Amino acid sequence: MSSPSPWHTIGRHDVLPATKHDDRARFDIVAHLNAQIAQTLSPRVKTAYEARARQAFRLRHGRDPVDRHEVAEAMQREPAYRVFSLVRRNTMEIRQHAGRQLVARQAEALRDRAKWANDGARTLQLDPTLEAPRYVSAVDTHLMRGGYTAERMTDDVTNPANYDAGMYATTGGAGGPWNDAAGRALVDWLKREHPQFNPRRIVDLGCGLGHNTLPLRAAFPEADIVAIDVSAPMLRYGHARARSLGVSDVTFMQADATKTPLEDSSSDLVFTTMVLHETSRQALPQIFLESHRLLRAGGLTVHLEQPPYRGLDPFEQFMRDWDGRFNNEPFWSALHESDLPALLVKAGFGAGNVFESRCSALPPSQTVIKNEDFGRAPSWYVVGAWQAAKGIASLG
Numbered sequence: 001m002s003s004p005s006p007w008h009t010i011g012r013h014d015v016l017p018a019t020k021h022d023d024r025a026r027f028d029i030v031a032h033l034n035a036q037i038a039q040t041l042s043p044r045v046k047t048a049y050e051a052r053a054r055q056a057f058r059l060r061h062g063r064d065p066v067d068r069h070e071v072a073e074a075m076q077r078e079p080a081y082r083v084f085s086l087v088r089r090n091t092m093e094i095r096q097h098a099g100r101q102l103v104a105r106q107a108e109a110l111r112d113r114a115k116w117a118n119d120g121a122r123t124l125q126l127d128p129t130l131e132a133p134r135y136v137s138a139v140d141t142h143l144m145r146g147g148y149t150a151e152r153m154t155d156d157v158t159n160p161a162n163y164d165a166g167m168y169a170t171t172g173g174a175g176g177p178w179n180d181a182a183g184r185a186l187v188d189w190l191k192r193e194h195p196q197f198n199p200r201r202i203v204d205l206g207c208g209l210g211h212n213t214l215p216l217r218a219a220f221p222e223a224d225i226v227a228i229d230v231s232a233p234m235l236r237y238g239h240a241r242a243r244s245l246g247v248s249d250v251t252f253m254q255a256d257a258t259k260t261p262l263e264d265s266s267s268d269l270v271f272t273t274m275v276l277h278e279t280s281r282q283a284l285p286q287i288f289l290e291s292h293r294l295l296r297a298g299g300l301t302v303h304l305e306q307p308p309y310r311g312l313d314p315f316e317q318f319m320r321d322w323d324g325r326f327n328n329e330p331f332w333s334a335l336h337e338s339d340l341p342a343l344l345v346k347a348g349f350g351a352g353n354v355f356e357s358r359c360s361a362l363p364p365s366q367t368v369i370k371n372e373d374f375g376r377a378p379s380w381y382v383v384g385a386w387q388a389a390k391g392i393a394s395l396g
């Protein structure tokens, strides 16, 4: 059995919430519950499907389930799945509750530390007139009360502080001490697949608190980097966190990824990490259109996500769909059924310049990752496209 990294091994910075013994113990319990879900409960769900539920479906229909909806029908009364789902949902509730009570009691201190770090910086550009889309502001995404945009007081940073501290528990430290595995994986992929590519301007759309932006800073020290999000609290916290980690030249800008104020053809790399599944059917193609608008000839857009359902067997699709059904991820299922390469072509990228790939951050010997992937190196599905002539910007 792989063990999650204990919470006390998280990377420290000045806006990370201060924890007591019981806070850390709660987070460690969450990480161990996730390990049990992945390593003990999840395999039992599969056994129950193969040994009982699929047989019962066959008796009723004369054939196997052909898609995740039919697997769901087969599994709805299956005790192993109900226990798995109950424990998983409750683990998320415990994780959110632990994070909320941690940040609520130090809300003012967190706000003041962020204000102090951000004071006078031109690299934090907030837009109080920006209205966040309802798919962000009206959803308690993955059970996070108030979602990304909630502000319980002026200059609030409690939800991002909860997100930062709790993510380490949810993933059992799989993202590394800085929760930045996706950013490091993207850098590894770029350096391996396109070693000549040297972007002068990088745009991170839906940067959150910048976990996965900062590895790009380290990898491309000359580049101008703009990290964009609709959420002012995420940007306030992320900007303060970056400064506390010695990064003071990334611009954190409040804007909608579907219509940023950046100029046409002004960027060489436009990327997202774990953003597309938290958008909407309408926003997704607009984010691709915006990526196309922002890129210079020879520029690259790359998006890291969980793999699409296409090509996975129906049971695997069903298991991966849990977040869409029970974890307040309303666009999860639709995103994983979307044909992202086709949408990139529709956004204006040439079909021959669109690609799919995989990337990963840690050697397989590293332990810990969430849920059914637990114990494997974190890895992502990559979809992207080059703008017109591949490689031109890299040589410029």
Ligand SMILES: C[S@@+](CC[C@H](N)C(=O)[O-])C[C@H]1O[C@@H](n2cnc3c(N)ncnc32)[C@H](O)[C@@H]1O
Binding pocket: 133, 136, 148, 182, 205, 206, 207, 208, 209, 210, 211, 212, 228, 229, 230, 231, 234, 255, 256, 257, 258, 272, 273, 274, 275, 278, 279, 283
């Ligand atoms: C799951 S978080 C991912 C954050 C970050 N990319 C990371 O890898 O840690 C999704 C983020 O996307 C942001 N977001 C969603 N839709 C957006 C939009 N239309 N424009 C800008 N940000 C958006 C949310 O506010 C949230 O911070």
